Amino acid sequence: MAGARGILWLAGAALRADRRGAAVNAAAACVGAAALVLFLALGLGVGAAARRLFPADARLVEVVPARVSLGGVLGGGRLDDDAVGRLRALPGAAAAWPRLPLGVPVSASEPAGGLGGRWPSGLALQLPIVGVDPALVEEDVAPGAFADPPPGAPIPTVLARRLVEVYDRTLAPAWNLRRLPPGVSLVGVELPVRVGHSVVAGASEARVEPERLRLAGLSDRVPLYAVAVPLETVRRLHREYGKGDAAYGQVTVLAARPEDVPALAAAARRMGFAVDEGERATAERVALIVKVTTGALVLLAVAMCALAALAIAQALSASVRGRVRELAVLQALGAAPADVRRIVLAEGAAIGLAGGLAGALVARGLAALGDAAAARLLADLPFRPESFFLFPPWLLALGVAVPALAAIAGALGPAAAAARVDPARTLS
Amino acid sequence: MIRLRGVKKCFRDGAREVPVLRGVDLDVAPGELVAIVGPSGSGKSTLLHVAGALDRDFEGEAVVAGTSLAGLGEAARAELRNRAIGFVFQAFNLLPTLSALENVMLPGVLRRAGPGGGIGEVRARARDALQRVGLGDRGGAPPARLSGGERQRVALARALLSRPAVLLADEPTGNLDASSGADVIRLFVELARDGVSVLVVTHEERVSDAATRVLHLLDGRLA
Structure with missing residues (x-):
């Protein structure tokens, strides 16, 4: 049996002898590989963008009061501390965090300190505020930074990470304000507000107090269009403004495992509550659409690789038929039938590898062109990704391996035919 | 050496079996040049x-x-051909897409790499073999640019690369002019002197004249 180096030397010599044929076959493999890598990269890129747009946590169940409830008859209806305790005690529940909307109006009439820009004269914004359990956002803020503050201290707040994106791509350009830097550099920014003041005429409280909201962090677990403050702050403000003991607007239940979510949702419904699946359902629908579309495109690419394999099989079959005497000579000089088979398989593998490498590069180039075109043609909307394509290393490896394996599969038949060449008969 | 005893071979022609060899006995000792x-x-x-x-x-x-x-087995037969047997054909059977030097390298390339078995070493040995047949300066030429005599000498160099114990030649001078044929016959005689068992199939007298023994194959039997 010949060594691997000898086999490769002979396969290389055969490919050099028919450079044009090898190039055509490699081009076919290149097209399949490029399509495979490009479509998968697009699916991964769009999927990542969709996850940024809908950062649904697979373990969270949002429980809300039912629109129609039999109240205490079946133990449901009002989301109070007792209900939170019962939700927390459900099998498969790791935690339950209530949310309490602030019943006191809060408005802002000047920009946050340090951000500058031209705040429209006379503009006052009504801020929707919701109180959340500090444990809900403990992974997104510094320890102890999200608690009801002492008198005179700014109220810590957490904003939805997506809100920054919306601000940067819509409010900032429209109002000629400075764009916000991403990440933790925003933490510490303070916004002067008036607690008790409403932009709606006659809706303000009798007592209006100046306060400051201080950004403690950004999180995907707080509502998109509300400012989250500590639950205890909302309770305190309710007491100070005589708003009474309102029920929670929503309870976020954390499942121990994603598989526990359906059972938890069913249990919450049995308790007389509803489950808000709006964003989760949208996220799942988008993810499904991305997966199905990517899957269809990948199937198309795999079909192209299969066609490339067929082309390589046809070309190698013709090559073997034309080289019968050469293959017999190689056997006379010491090649075993297995060696002849390996030579032809190596030719196929080399064609597939070359095509795969070229295809991966072509896919990168096409993706760069696509991103450049998108940057020029698409509006600068929120959540528009910098790139619609993701190229993890495994994808490039897959893009090389699939056409190589397809080419080897295509070479199996011709290789077997080559190994069947009878040197005695051929050289007679 | 070659030792054949009672060798019989038939070809099938449809339902009929056609005997070609009918019990051939043959011995070719090291250093002998036997013409059939x-x-x-x-x-x-x-x-x-x-x-x-x-x-x-x-x-x-x-x-x-x-x-x-x-x-x-197939692998062992291939190993034996590679290690101990050299072939020279009437039609030269050089690979047209390889240079003369690369053609000569083929037996070495086909041998599993071992000490001295790298491509570089094989190339060096191939150059020596071409030198021995007088074509040291023609290694880069493709077979199409070589004369018939030169092609046969390249084929001979290829057969000699592995320093075989046995050299088998099938009508080696059949396509050569008188001068080129004489060169090839002279090389066969030299190889036999070096201890190689040379078996030449021919119908040319100039080859049989150089042989140490001449055997006649008639009706599948040697005489």
Whole structure:
């Protein structure tokens, strides 16, 4: 049996002898590989963008009061501390965090300190505020930074990470304000507000107090269009403004495992509550659409690789038929039938590898062109990704391996035919 | 050395079996140049293929370079051809897409890499072999640019690369002019002097004149 180096030397010599044929076959493999890598990269890129747009946590169940409830008859209806305790005690529940909307109006009439820009004269914004359990956002803020503050201290707040994106791509350009830097550099920014003041005429409280909201962090677990403050702050403000003991607007239940979510949702419904699946359902629908579309495109690419394999099989079959005497000579000089088979398989593998490498590069180039075109043609909307394509290393490896394996599969038949060449008969 | 005893070989022609070799006994000792002559279709090439471990479908006993061919598997036969047997064909059988030097390298390339078996070493040995047949300066030429005599000398260099114990030649001068044929015959004589067992199938007198023994193959038997 010949060594691997000898086999490769002979396969290389055969490919050099028919450079044009090898190039055509490699081009076919290149097209399949490029399509495979490009479509998968697009699916991964769009999927990542969709996850940024809908950062649904697979373990969270949002429980809300039912629109129609039999109240205490079946133990449901009002989301109070007792209900939170019962939700927390459900099998498969790791935690339950209530949310309490602030019943006191809060408005802002000047920009946050340090951000500058031209705040429209006379503009006052009504801020929707919701109180959340500090444990809900403990992974997104510094320890102890999200608690009801002492008198005179700014109220810590957490904003939805997506809100920054919306601000940067819509409010900032429209109002000629400075764009916000991403990440933790925003933490510490303070916004002067008036607690008790409403932009709606006659809706303000009798007592209006100046306060400051201080950004403690950004999180995907707080509502998109509300400012989250500590639950205890909302309770305190309710007491100070005589708003009474309102029920929670929503309870976020954390499942121990994603598989526990359906059972938890069913249990919450049995308790007389509803489950808000709006964003989760949208996220799942988008993810499904991305997966199905990517899957269809990948199937198309795999079909192209299969066609490339067929082309390589046809070309190698013709090559073997034309080289019968050469293959017999190689056997006379010491090649075993297995060696002849390996030579032809190596030719196929080399064609597939070359095509795969070229295809991966072509896919990168096409993706760069696509991103450049998108940057020029698409509006600068929120959540528009910098790139619609993701190229993890495994994808490039897959893009090389699939056409190589397809080419080897295509070479199996011709290789077997080559190994069947009878040197005695051929050289007679 | 070559030792054949009672070698029989038939070809199938439809339902009919056509005997080609009818019990051939042959010995070629190291240093001998034996010529086998006979009319076309007498089985000369078939005999060569049996002795060269290319044809495994025969009856009788065959021992080549100390190895009995009986029951030898494909890989072992290939190894024997590569290590101990050199072939020279009437049609040269050079690979047209390789240079002369690369053609000569083929047996070395096909040998599993071992000490001295790297491509670089094989190339160096191939250059020496071309030098020996007087074509040291023609290594880069493709076969199409070589004369018939030069092609046959390249084929001879290829056969000699592995320093075989046995050299089998099938009408080696059939396509050569008188001068080129004489060069090839002279090389065969030199190889036999070096201890190689040389078996030449021919119908040319100039080859048989140089042989130490001449055997006639007629009706599938040697005389």
